[in-house]
Amino acid sequence: MTGLTPAAQRRERILREAVRQGLLDREQSLLAAFVDLDGVAATVDSLHRAFPSAPRVLHAFAAKANSLVPVLAELRRLGMGCEVATAGELARSLAAGFAPDRIVFDSPAKTEAELLRALDLGVTINADNYQELARIDRALGDRVPVSRIGVRVNSQLGGGAIAAMSTATSTSKFGVPLADPGSRRELLRAYRDRPWLTWVHTHAGSQGCPLDLMARGVAEAVAFAEEVNSTVGRRQVVGIDIGGGLPVNFADDETTPTFDTYVGQLRAHTPTLFSGGYEIVTEFGRSVLAKNGFTAAYVEYTKSMGGRPIAVTHAGVQVATRTVFNPDAWPLRIEAHDGGGTAKRGGPVRQDIAGPACFAGDLLARDRALPLLEPGDIVAVLDTGAYHFSTPFHYNSLPEPAVHGVRTSDDGRVAFELLRPAQDPWDVPVPDRSGHGRLRRERAHEPAHGVG
Numbered sequence: 001m002t003g004l005t006p007a008a009q010r011r012e013r014i015l016r017e018a019v020r021q022g023l024l025d026r027e028q029s030l031l032a033a034f035v036d037l038d039g040v041a042a043t044v045d046s047l048h049r050a051f052p053s054a055p056r057v058l059h060a061f062a063a064k065a066n067s068l069v070p071v072l073a074e075l076r077r078l079g080m081g082c083e084v085a086t087a088g089e090l091a092r093s094l095a096a097g098f099a100p101d102r103i104v105f106d107s108p109a110k111t112e113a114e115l116l117r118a119l120d121l122g123v124t125i126n127a128d129n130y131q132e133l134a135r136i137d138r139a140l141g142d143r144v145p146v147s148r149i150g151v152r153v154n155s156q157l158g159g160g161a162i163a164a165m166s167t168a169t170s171t172s173k174f175g176v177p178l179a180d181p182g183s184r185r186e187l188l189r190a191y192r193d194r195p196w197l198t199w200v201h202t203h204a205g206s207q208g209c210p211l212d213l214m215a216r217g218v219a220e221a222v223a224f225a226e227e228v229n230s231t232v233g234r235r236q237v238v239g240i241d242i243g244g245g246l247p248v249n250f251a252d253d254e255t256t257p258t259f260d261t262y263v264g265q266l267r268a269h270t271p272t273l274f275s276g277g278y279e280i281v282t283e284f285g286r287s288v289l290a291k292n293g294f295t296a297a298y299v300e301y302t303k304s305m306g307g308r309p310i311a312v313t314h315a316g317v318q319v320a321t322r323t324v325f326n327p328d329a330w331p332l333r334i335e336a337h338d339g340g341g342t343a344k345r346g347g348p349v350r351q352d353i354a355g356p357a358c359f360a361g362d363l364l365a366r367d368r369a370l371p372l373l374e375p376g377d378i379v380a381v382l383d384t385g386a387y388h389f390s391t392p393f394h395y396n397s398l399p400e401p402a403v404h405g406v407r408t409s410d411d412g413r414v415a416f417e418l419l420r421p422a423q424d425p426w427d428v429p430v431p432d433r434s435g436h437g438r439l440r441r442e443r444a445h446e447p448a449h450g451v452g
């Protein structure tokens with residue numbers, strides 16, 4: 001039997017302490033998620049160190065990857081900005097205390113009201129298309145914007161392994177195409193006619209895209225910025241927003257690729273980016289949070305079907321939506337722990353790990369070799385700090401689980417802080433007919449004499 005890796009030892013310590021403190025409990029708290037805040041700090045530090053300090057760089061965390069306000073506030077304290085793509089994410093970024101000039105608003109569907117709000121606040125805006133630019137023209141009138149404004153370009157270089165995650169295909173829904181006939185010239189005119197268009201934005205990812213493809217996409221954006229500046233005869237474009245999209249290794253505890261590796265690729269493909277002529281914005285999401293979070297759930301029942309053992313757990317489609325609906329693209333590692341949180345050491349048995357939802361596809365893993373799970377054991381679902389428990393799916397009225405931040409002191413002591421309370425399934429939202437269609441919350445009661 002091999003020993004546990006340092007990361008696995010850390011998870012074991014966290015789980016044992018979580019059980020001891022009642023954060024995981026077979027009656028009250030069947031499912032909970034954990035964010036390793038020390039790990040987040042180390043990751044953000046590695047991001048800052050990977051990029052040169054000059055020219056000015058703003059690392060804007062992509063809020064959709066984990067939009068819990070205390071998580072965003074922690075990232076702000078660690079020196080990051082925030083990239084938002086909806087009014088809801090903008091509201092959360094402001095609630096987390098980000099200064100407007102450290103917020104970047106990207107969305108392919110910004111409304112007029114959202115644009116006015118963003119311009120009033122002075123939030124950076126990346127326009128997605130010409131119709132949006134026309135709205136910005138009207139909103140500005142003769143005003144010079146406080147906001148930095150750019151246009152999202154699509155290099156149309158091609159996609160990666162996951163179609164739904166590929167933004168740089170020839171027919172992607174995002175941005176203005178650079179390679180379509182006549183398109184580049186039209187965009188150059190748009191920049192020439194608008195001296196306040198001073199940024200170029202691209203986001204050429206994400207999960208499943210080779211680094212070299214991403215770096216070539218950024219190189220196309222930089223080349224376009226150079227072309228604008230030489231066309232207008234001055235340095236109108238002063239910044240490049242290179243987007244996020246660094247893929248994450250879901251296969252083991254190693255962090256690969258690193259931010260350093262990506263910066264190396266960027267230097268190779270577009271040295272101009274680091275020449276000092278451009279400020280840089282980045283928008284990493286998954287690579288900042290994914291490996292710093294995990295989800296834990298009790299096994300409720302086990303059974304055998306068609307000769308295969310199945311463990312029915314409380315973690316499924318509500319916290320691992322992409323994995324359940326697209327298991328080949330989004331496989332997740334699972335660890336088996338006993339009910340006290342200690343890693344199980346039995347020999348591997350191939351089994352299915354199922355979620356609680358009432359549809360047959362609600363499986364976290366199929367035919368996975370793990371120590372045989374038993375009722376009352378805990379499964380840990382790894383690398384779920386981004387796009388998983390923070391983005392719950394409300395199928396079957398399954399409640400959002402609590403999310404706990406974890407810090408470990410030098411002597412190994414584990415301290416928790418609540419990042420999101422568990423949703424109470426008995427707290428039922430119902431429309432309030434008297435009050436302008438708002439929701440009121442109604443406390444449902446279990447029938448006093450049982451059902452039926």
Ligand SMILES: *Cc1c(COP(=O)(O)O)cnc(C)c1O
Nearest residue numbers: 062203206244245283284285286
């Ligand atoms: C989703 C998104 C990101 C973050 O992508 P990750 O793969 O999580 O790094 C950054 N920028 C834009 C515009 C996005 O849509």
